[in-house]
Amino acid sequence: MSPTASPNGNGIRSQRSADDLGGLIAQERLPSGRADLPEPLIPKSQRERILMAMADSCATKGYGATTIGDIVEPAGVSRATFYELFRDKEDCFHAAMELSLADAMGRIVAVYSPDKPWAATVRDVAAAFLDLLASRPAFARMALVEAPASGDRGYELYASGKRVLQALLDRGRDDPMEEQGIPTSAGRAALAAAESLIVGQILAGNAERLRELLPDVVYITTVPYLGQDEALRQSREAEKALRAEG
């Protein structure tokens, strides 16, 4: 599952007119990034406990099969409290997705700089994104597996986050080392390829080891624009950095 353009085709918009990351995020009407969420996520309110329980239930039984009982029990709140805070299960799911997106955008904003070379940006964003997913496996699964299939608003939230990543990636086209015959779909295929690897790892229950995928992700997302030799070099550097970290 890797839609990048919304049904109304506004996926193009973001890569053309926005010239900085804040602009991209604002254009998608995403919640502005939150860099203040603790790790591990410690819920500070009933609302956050409910959102975490929603993510956990999505991870174990899927969004479709999740009931309000699956959420309120582990969250330690009453049904009445749930309905004071959320209209229904879907409303709660969308709130959990919005929290995930704010978290993700916060991580990306933290490593982004307009002066950084494109390849370094791709590497740093990929690393930040993998770390975030690894630290919140239930949310990772909800955002990348459940949301795309959850219907209009859930899908749209997923797609808007993905358009920000796509727009960052597509900037590689501005300064390609190899430029002949690269189809317009190349960036979309590259992002879908990385996403598919990440989702496979999450579904296999290996979310905590997502960081190990960094060399693969760096290679596949840069190869269309940098060419094979340079993409392999970038990938090996990422691998070296991983090893140095231990």
Added chain:
Amino acid sequence: MIARSQRERALAAAIAVVGEKGFAATTVADLTREAGISRTTFYEMFDDKEACFLAAYDDAVDRLVRAVSAAYDAAEGPWPERARAGLAAMLAALAADPEPARMALVDVGAAGPAAQRRYRAAVQRLTPLFDEGRDFAPGGRDLPANTSRMAIGGVAGLIADELLEGRAKELPKLLPDVLFATLTPYIGPQAAAEEVARISGATPEMEA
């Protein structure tokens, strides 16, 4: 028309009803009505709606994977040419019968963890078609470990985008794009573009 078995009718019903209403909203009653079978018969064959959906899905995927593998194995020439044959067969099959594919891409996500793992496993059955790229590529052994899995994911992603945009009938036109997405991870974008142009005689849509 040949009278189909109750099982076949139930599987066809799962594809039709889930395609129309989505997995979450589909009930066993919908399936028995559409298939013209009793509830008792349904539960003799399947544990629940998910089991019926998964059986229908496995069936559809199996046909698709067999069609792709057959075209790939039958084609002659070096890897890019055979990969092209396999991909062309896949796009043609999906264009002719898009409902199972849409179901695989959209509803499997909604049908819960078991269905999702099944989708991954099915897609990865196409690995041999991609893995040969490693032998074909001059520097194939130096490529990242997950190159084939990612290449498959890229192709699946491009196809999913078309299906979600309602362009199933036009999938065959996607051949240059999916071929490029298949070849690039193994031989790089320049060589991939040359191969696509050479084999297809057509070029993917270019950036202006």
